[in-house]
Amino acid sequence: MTAAIPLKTLHDFPGGVHPEENKAQSTRTPIATPPLASEYILPLNQHSGAAAQPLVAVGDKVLKGQMLARASGFVSAPVHAPTSGTITAIEMHSVPHWSGLEEPCLILAADGNDRWCELSPVADYTTADQEELVQRIHDAGVVGLGGAGFPAAVKMASRKASKIHTLVVNGAECEPYITADDMLMRERAAQLISGIEILQHLLQPEQVMIGIEDNKQEALQILAEACADKPGIDVYSVPTKYPSGDAQRLIWLLTGKEVPNDARSVDIGILCYNVGTIVAIHDAIIEGKPLISRITTITGEAVSQPQNVEALIGTPAYHLLRFAGLNVDAFDTLIQGGPMMGHTLDTDAVPVTKLTNCLIAGTREEFPPAPPAQACIRCGLCAEACPISLLPQQLYWYAKSQNHDQLEHHNLFDCIECGACSYVCPSSIPLVQYYRAGKDEIRTQKLRSEKAERSRVRFEHRQERLATIEAEKEARRKANAEKARKLKEAKEAAAQSAATGTTEAAPAAVEDDPVKAALARAQARKAARTAGAEAAPAEKPAKPQLSPRQKELKIQLSMAKAQLKKSERALAQMEAGSDQHSTLQSTITQFQQQIAQLQQEYDSAAEAPAVQTKPASTEAVAAKPKKPVLSDAEKKFKIELAMKKAAVKKAERALASAEESNSDDVESLRADLEQKRQEITAFEQSQTQAQPKPEAAEPAPTEIAPAAEAAPKKPSKPVLSDAEKKFKIELAMKKAAVKKAERALTAAQDSGSPDLEALQTDLEQKRQDMATFEQTGG
Numbered sequence: 001m002t003a004a005i006p007l008k009t010l011h012d013f014p015g016g017v018h019p020e021e022n023k024a025q026s027t028r029t030p031i032a033t034p035p036l037a038s039e040y041i042l043p044l045n046q047h048s049g050a051a052a053q054p055l056v057a058v059g060d061k062v063l064k065g066q067m068l069a070r071a072s073g074f075v076s077a078p079v080h081a082p083t084s085g086t087i088t089a090i091e092m093h094s095v096p097h098w099s100g101l102e103e104p105c106l107i108l109a110a111d112g113n114d115r116w117c118e119l120s121p122v123a124d125y126t127t128a129d130q131e132e133l134v135q136r137i138h139d140a141g142v143v144g145l146g147g148a149g150f151p152a153a154v155k156m157a158s159r160k161a162s163k164i165h166t167l168v169v170n171g172a173e174c175e176p177y178i179t180a181d182d183m184l185m186r187e188r189a190a191q192l193i194s195g196i197e198i199l200q201h202l203l204q205p206e207q208v209m210i211g212i213e214d215n216k217q218e219a220l221q222i223l224a225e226a227c228a229d230k231p232g233i234d235v236y237s238v239p240t241k242y243p244s245g246d247a248q249r250l251i252w253l254l255t256g257k258e259v260p261n262d263a264r265s266v267d268i269g270i271l272c273y274n275v276g277t278i279v280a281i282h283d284a285i286i287e288g289k290p291l292i293s294r295i296t297t298i299t300g301e302a303v304s305q306p307q308n309v310e311a312l313i314g315t316p317a318y319h320l321l322r323f324a325g326l327n328v329d330a331f332d333t334l335i336q337g338g339p340m341m342g343h344t345l346d347t348d349a350v351p352v353t354k355l356t357n358c359l360i361a362g363t364r365e366e367f368p369p370a371p372p373a374q375a376c377i378r379c380g381l382c383a384e385a386c387p388i389s390l391l392p393q394q395l396y397w398y399a400k401s402q403n404h405d406q407l408e409h410h411n412l413f414d415c416i417e418c419g420a421c422s423y424v425c426p427s428s429i430p431l432v433q434y435y436r437a438g439k440d441e442i443r444t445q446k447l448r449s450e451k452a453e454r455s456r457v458r459f460e461h462r463q464e465r466l467a468t469i470e471a472e473k474e475a476r477r478k479a480n481a482e483k484a485r486k487l488k489e490a491k492e493a494a495a496q497s498a499a500t501g502t503t504e505a506a507p508a509a510v511e512d513d514p515v516k517a518a519l520a521r522a523q524a525r526k527a528a529r530t531a532g533a534e535a536a537p538a539e540k541p542a543k544p545q546l547s548p549r550q551k552e553l554k555i556q557l558s559m560a561k562a563q564l565k566k567s568e569r570a571l572a573q574m575e576a577g578s579d580q581h582s583t584l585q586s587t588i589t590q591f592q593q594q595i596a597q598l599q600q601e602y603d604s605a606a607e608a609p610a611v612q613t614k615p616a617s618t619e620a621v622a623a624k625p626k627k628p629v630l631s632d633a634e635k636k637f638k639i640e641l642a643m644k645k646a647a648v649k650k651a652e653r654a655l656a657s658a659e660e661s662n663s664d665d666v667e668s669l670r671a672d673l674e675q676k677r678q679e680i681t682a683f684e685q686s687q688t689q690a691q692p693k694p695e696a697a698e699p700a701p702t703e704i705a706p707a708a709e710a711a712p713k714k715p716s717k718p719v720l721s722d723a724e725k726k727f728k729i730e731l732a733m734k735k736a737a738v739k740k741a742e743r744a745l746t747a748a749q750d751s752g753s754p755d756l757e758a759l760q761t762d763l764e765q766k767r768q769d770m771a772t773f774e775q776t777g778g
Contacts, residue, residue: 011256013249015387016241017420019176019340021215025306026179026299031187032309034323036114040082040314041351042068042106043095047149049075054106060087063117065290068106071138077151078141080290081117082312085110096317096336096350098343105351108314121288130202133285140284141291141354146170146181146245146274147337149355152281155273156202158266164203168254168265168272169196169210171219172238174245175338178358180295181275183308185212185219188279189226195278196233198285203271208233209254215240242340243418247272249387261414276357296352298324302331302361311352318348321361333367335360340419374427382421382431388414392421396431399438404445407438476754484752498525553602558774559724560598564591566776637687644683648676656729659722670722734770741766 045051052069056062062081069079089107097103122128122136138153169192173181185192196208210227212220214237227233238244238253248259251270259265265272276294283289292313299306304325311320317334318326334345337358352359382392391410398406412435421431546554567588571581651673658666741763748759 011253012239013244013252013387014389015385015420016243017385017423018240019242019423021240022177022299023179023182023215026177026297026308027183029305029307031183031295032307032323034309034311034315034320036083036110036112037312037315037319038110039088039316040085040108040110040312041093041316042079042082042108042314043093043351043353044069044079044104044106046079046313046353046355047077047143047151049073049077049151049154051104052076052079054090056087056106058087058089061085061111062087062108063115065119065292066117067139067290068108071151075151075154077143078139078290079106080141080292080313081108082292082314083108083110084113084115094347094350096345096353096356100346119288122285125198125285126201133198133202137281137284140280140289142277142280142284143291143354144274145276145280145294145354145357146247147341147355147357152273152277155266155271158264159203159271162266163269164266164271165206165269166255166271167196167199167203167205167208168247168251168270169208169275169278170245170247170250170272171210171212171216171223171275172245172250173216174213174240174242175340175342175358176242177299177360178297178338179299180297180308180357182216182219184279184295185216185275186222189222191279191282192223192275193226193230193233194286195280195282197230198281199273199278200232205271206232210235211238211244211250211254212236213238213240213244242420243387243416246387246416246418248416261411291354294352294354294356296320296356297358298361299358300335300361301363301366302327311356313352313354315352316348317345317350317352317359320352320359321348324361326361330363331361332364333360333362335362335367339367340423341417370430371428373429376427376429379426381424381426385420385424387418387420388416390415392431395438396429396434399434402438402441404438404442407442412438412442480752480754483754484749487749487752547605550602550605553598553605555728556724557595557598557602559727560591560595562727562774562776563723564588564595567591641680641683641687644676644680648673648680651676652725653729655722656726659726660730731770731773734766734773738763738766738770 044054050071050073053072054069056068061084062068063084064081066081067078068081068087071078085108087106088109091105091107092102093105093107094100095103095105122133125133134153134156137156138151142152144150144152144155171181171185173179196210199205200208210223210233212223212235214220220235220237224235227235236254238250243249244253247265251265251272252258255270257268257270259268280291280294284291293310294313295308296311297306297308298320303321304327307324309320309323321331321334334348335342335358336345336350336356337343339360342358342360376393376396378393380393383390386392388411394410395407395412395415397403398410399412415435417432417435419432422429425431567584571584571588651669655666655669655673657663658669741759745756745759745763747753748756753759
């Protein structure tokens with residue numbers, strides 16, 4: 001029979017306590033399997049890191065071992081179904097956490113069949129890809145079952161950064177009452193050794209050290225025999241002292257090496273795994289099973305059958321307590337974990353999670369209420385018991401006064417919250433609670449500081465960006481103002497040169513820009529014409545003013561000539577002898593006759609002297625008759641007539657637009673226009689008939705040119721065709737567009753706008769369009 005290797009006392013850690021163990025009660029029977037519960041509560045966060053993301057919805061039917069939620073980050077773990085059934089809810093539910101808060105949970109109603117999904121074990125892990133093995137461990141949801149809950153695959157990933165020379169297997173289980181690891185090592189030593197060999201294959205350590213407290217003699221003997229033929233795997237017996245089960249304390253006990261502050265064991269080439277985690281790795285690789293159950297100790301004086309059970313993850317605590325024979329009358333306190341590092345639960349409706357290694361149903365005599373805290377007497381027992389060699393008394397004062405700087409200076413975050421200081425305190429001060437609160441306050445303060453720093457950086461970047469944009473705008477404004485100033489100076493210089501009759505070179509700044517130079521030359525020519533007109537007003541003959549009849553005849557003559565040119569071009573392109581050749585020829589003849597007639601009428605109207613419209617003197621203005629006062633009926637008539645004429649003009653524009661776009665409404669618009677014209681005629685006739693015939697009166701003396709008395713009778717206004725009306729409307733619209741472009745260019749020149757070139761190009765284009773339209777006759 002092979003015995004375990006006794007540990008040398010050379011590496012014993014300082015401090016520590018020896019609380020009452022209370023372990024024998026739950027080791028008298030083998031590991032039991034409770035019956036299926038009717039409902040399972042599966043928290044999405046049962047591990048260190050980010051919570052898992054659900055993959056199922058309410059109403060989905062699932063199988064045992066099926067993944068229900070996937071890992072949502074690198075430090076995360078998936079959640080699997082502990083049995084087959086139906087997802088009935090995804091809601092907030094109470095979980096076994098010291099804060100007592102609720103968390104998102106999947107609610108699974110068991111169907112009682114306990115049917116497995118398809119499993120995919122690895123046939124030979126020694127030939128499989130190591131990354132694939134690590135991914136399988138990750139997908140199986142394996143986390144640290146010793147209490148921390150850190151994902152096992154994430155810890156393995158650190159092997160790439162540091163060479164692992166020692167693998168420490170933690171079987172110490174120093175916490176009172178808990179015997180889950182002890183029973184696991186007794187009954188499942190083969191699976192434990194298989195898991196260790198998988199880790200040897202992945203990590204390639206030089207040695208494997210299994211540390212077990214000397215109060216677990218049966219487990220020590222079984223593992224020592226199982227490792228007798230396993231080279232490189234040694235079983236060590238360590239002294240029973242709390243908290244030797246802490247990973248860093250166990251590493252110190254076995255190797256004599258201490259993990260530095262703000263460092264991890266992997267930084268010194270050591271990895272530590274709990275025995276339950278290693279068995280879960282074996283199940284994931286060899287059997288293909290995810291982590292859906294764990295060994296949990298059910299103990300305490302309020303249960304009649306203390307024992308260890310293989311509890312499915314998500315099983316309600318009350319289901320396990322009843323299985324162990326809960327005495328409801330004696331039941332007073334429910335603790336998850338041990339009495340040293342565990343925490344009380346407010347209800348037994350919380351589920352078993354991957355971190356639930358023990359449930360203690362205590363009576364009031366077993367766990368009496370804590371006595372009220374008294375003042376610290378500075379006895380120093382807490383400092384003697386601290387296994388990290390901290391100063392618990394100083395930490396207590398600083399945490400109470402919220403002196404965060406001193407807390408960090410005294411290495412508060414090195415505290416493992418083992419509770420040894422609180423255990424020995426004669427004043428019953430809950431020291432660990434102060435330390436936890438201090439840690440939370442420091443973390444919260446750091447998060448706020450980081451958030452404020454990020455906000456400050458974002459604000460400064462925004463201010464810099466806005467300042468840059470404003471500087472660019474200011475630079476553009478200055479540049480445009482400078483251009484406008486130089487252009488204005490060039491205009492003034494050109495106007496002055498034209499007025500004095502000298503020709504000076506334009507400034508170099510204007511000559512550099514061809515568009516500005518052209519504008520300057522145009523302004524100079526305009527100024528020169530204005531100056532010449534002002535210099536010799538008497539020499540320039542007055543332009544004869546056309547009568548309304550002459551203006552009308554001139555427009556008709558221009559339109560007829562444009563139509564004639566258009567027909568002549570069409571005739572030139574048409575082949576002789578075609579069907580339309582003779583028709584077009586006759587049309588041209590008609591246009592020529594019309595032009596001749598209009599030209600004759602225009603010449604006749606031009607020979608008659610125009611009526612003097614402007615008063616020759618102040619006396620003539622004074623002799624002008626007063627405008628007669630209109631009655632209310634006459635005013636109303638004129639207003640209604642103006643409105644009807646405006647409606648006719650609007651209908652003409654609509655008809656012209658429809659004809660241009662080949663709209664289907666041309667006929668209806670034309671009919672509407674004719675109706676409006678007829679309404680105007682009828683309205684005028686009705687008003688003429690309604691008015692009384694005026695009595696003969698002597699004409700008032702007015703000064704009228706003799707030519708006006710002898711003027712021939714005004715001919716009737718010819719009726720325009722639809723094409724002529726359309727031409728006039730479109731020509732007027734193009735002229736209006738040209739005037740609008742000229743106003744926009746003038747405004748841009750005055751304000752120094754950067755759009756001068758575009759506006760100038762747009763104006764020239766509109767002028768060319770208007771000239772082309774006039775030449776072609778539409």
